[in-house]
Amino acid sequence: MIKRMVIMLMAVGAVLGGVYGFQILKTKLIAKALSDYAAAPQTVSATQAQFQDWQPLLRAVGTLRAIQGVDIAPEQPGIVETLTFQSGQDVTAGTLLMTMRLNDANSRLAQLQAMQELADITYQRDLRQLREKIVSQATVDADLANLKSARAQVEAQKALIDAKSIRAPFSGRLGIRQVDVGQYLNPGTPIVTLQALDPIYIDFYLPQQALARLAVGEVLRARVDAVPGQAFPGKITAINAKVDIGSRNVQVRATLANTGLKLVPGMFATIEIETDPPKKLLTLPQSAIAFNAYGSTVFVLEESGKDDKGNPKLVAQQTFVTTGASRGDQIAVLTGVKEGQTVVTAGQIKLRNGTVVLVDNAVQPSASPAPVLPQR
Numbered sequence: 102m103i104k105r106m107v108i109m110l111m112a113v114g115a116v117l118g119g120v121y122g123f124q125i126l127k128t129k130l131i132a133k134a135l136s137d138y139a140a141a142p143q144t145v146s147a148t149q150a151q152f153q154d155w156q157p158l159l160r161a162v163g164t165l166r167a168i169q170g171v172d173i174a175p176e177q178p179g180i181v182e183t184l185t186f187q188s189g190q191d192v193t194a195g196t197l198l199m200t201m202r203l204n205d206a207n208s209r210l211a212q213l214q215a216m217q218e219l220a221d222i223t224y225q226r227d228l229r230q231l232r233e234k235i236v237s238q239a240t241v242d243a244d245l246a247n248l249k250s251a252r253a254q255v256e257a258q259k260a261l262i263d264a265k266s267i268r269a270p271f272s273g274r275l276g277i278r279q280v281d282v283g284q285y286l287n288p289g290t291p292i293v294t295l296q297a298l299d300p301i302y303i304d305f306y307l308p309q310q311a312l313a314r315l316a317v318g319e320v321l322r323a324r325v326d327a328v329p330g331q332a333f334p335g336k337i338t339a340i341n342a343k344v345d346i347g348s349r350n351v352q353v354r355a356t357l358a359n360t361g362l363k364l365v366p367g368m369f370a371t372i373e374i375e376t377d378p379p380k381k382l383l384t385l386p387q388s389a390i391a392f393n394a395y396g397s398t399v400f401v402l403e404e405s406g407k408d409d410k411g412n413p414k415l416v417a418q419q420t421f422v423t424t425g426a427s428r429g430d431q432i433a434v435l436t437g438v439k440e441g442q443t444v445v446t447a448g449q450i451k452l453r454n455g456t457v458v459l460v461d462n463a464v465q466p467s468a469s470p471a472p473v474l475p476q477r
Contacts, residue, residue, distance in 0.1 A: 142457040145417075145448030146465050147402055150438045153384045157377040157426070159314065161353075163305030163323070165368045168356075169271050169297040174289045175201065176264045181284050186293070188277045192269045199280075199292060201265040210258045217251035224248045273297040274362070296366055299359040303335065305372055306350040314376040315340055321355055323370040325363075333357045333364065337374075382425065382433040388466035389446045390432060396421045399438060400445040400452050402460070415460065417445060417452045430467045 179201035186198045224244040230236045269275075276294035280286060303323055307315070317340060322332040335357035344351045355372070357364065364370075391398045400417040407414060422437030438444060445452065446466050452458065 142459045143417075143448065143451045144459045144461050145400075145445045145452070146462050147443050147445050147458075147460045148386065148389070148462075148465070150383050150385055150434065150440055150442050150444055152381045152440055153431075154379050155382040155384070155426075155428075155433060156375055156379045158428070159307060159311055159372075159374040159376055161305040161307055161372045161374075163303040163355075163370050163372050165325075165357075165364055165366050165370060166302045166304060167273070167296040167298060167366045168300060168302055169273065170295070170366055171270065172291040172294050173198065173267060173269075174291050175199075175267060175286050176288055177201070177261060178287050179265060179285070181280055181282050181286060184278065184280070184282055186275055186278070188275065188293070190275045191273070192275060192295070193272045194269055196269040197266060198269060198275075199267040201267075201286070203262060203265055206258070206262050206265070210255065210262065213251065213255045213258050217248070217255050220244070220248040220251040267292060269295060271295070271297055298362050298364070298366075300356050301359045301364050301366070302338075303355050303357055303370055303372065304352060305355075306345075306348070306352055309344045309349050309351055311376075312340075312344075312351055315353065315374075319374060319376075321372055321374040323355075323357055323372050325368050325370045327368060328363050331363075333359070333370075383435075383438060383440060384431045385434050385438070385444055386446050386466050387427060387430055387432045389444050389449075390422065390424060390434075391449060397424055398422065399434075400449050401438065402443040402445065402458060405457075415443075415458050417454070417456045417458050419452075419454055429469050431469075 181199060182202045183200045184198070185200075186192065186196070192198070224241070224247070227236050227241045227244045231238065231241050273295045274297075276296070278293050279291050286292075315337065317337055319337045321335050321337065323335060324332055335355045337353060338356045339354040341352040385399070389399050398419050399422050400419055402415045403418055404413045405416045420437050423435040425433035425435050427433070443460075445458070447464075448458075
């Protein structure tokens with residue numbers, strides 16, 4: 102009985118020892134697998150933080166408008182008799198654009214001129230008779246009033262006839278013709294638009310905080326999508342006397358040279374105003390920054406011993422940074438990174454503190470201060 106008890110206990114101990122040994126082995130294998138996984142290097146791209154010249158800028162989006170622009174329209178109703186311009190034509194001030202049918206306007210003028218002549222004769226005769234005491238002063242005064250009335254009617258008829266001829270009020274470029282010969286026009290019906298294009302205005306808005314940095318005569322640059330790669334220089338010519346109470350923005354107007362007439366009213370343009378002297382700032386590509394609700398971070402690469410081949414082993418360390426202004430693909434870093442430190446620019450999603458990395462810069466994110474969209 103004792104012998105069988107001893108054999109049973111030995112069997113149970115062997116089973117328990119086997120289970121315990123298997124658990125220890127499994128734990129070691131899992132730890133080794135996890136250790137190997139954690140040590141697997143991750144491939145990233147990286148760059149060194151460097152100081153660069155940084156020009157502080159105010160940026161805005163504005164709308165181009167002509168210094169003088171108008172939709173030409175008749176003052177009097179009538180039928181179009183002649184059109185003497187072409188769509189898109191450049192004209193000078195006073196150029197005849199259109200005439201309207203006069204009908205009996207000239208006959209009416211002749212009638213009024215005859216009445217003026219009769220009133221003048223009557224007035225002159227009564228003046229001579231007044232000197233002879235034949236007529237009264239009241240009669241002469243009435244004759245003078247009649248003469249003035251006749252003259253005014255003649256001038257009014259001449260103005261009506263002149264209004265039937267439409268002329269360019271200033272020099273500029275015509276738009277597309279909106280009427281045809283023989284068409285009846287009411288007063289105010291647009292005939293064609295006329296725009297003075299050189300120079301040209303650009304209106305834009307800036308926050309009220311920028312008022313202290315603005316002044317009439319300040320130099321700026323404007324760019325439009327229609328003319329890629331070209332900047333149009335200009336100067337601020339007016340700053341609105343009040344701030345909009347809804348947006349707290351102030352309207353600013355600048356004047357741009359438009360020698361080649363590449364700029365057209367109605368276009369939108371991006372504006373850059375250099376407000377302060379250039380300064381040096383530590384910059385990084387914007388792709389290097391991870392913006393989060395709790396702060397902005399970057400991964401800095403540090404050496405941690407040697408790898409199996411004797412090369413420096415790089416590990417990633419996450420650090421908080423304070424960012425400043427941005428320009429294009431670049432952003433200024435005020436604190437958190439020092440000059441010369443290597444910062445990960447792509448592949449951060451695979452990293453955590455202590456991750457071993459391999460740097461491959463075959464493909465780098467753009468870091469241009471003034472990126473340009475590729476042209477199709």
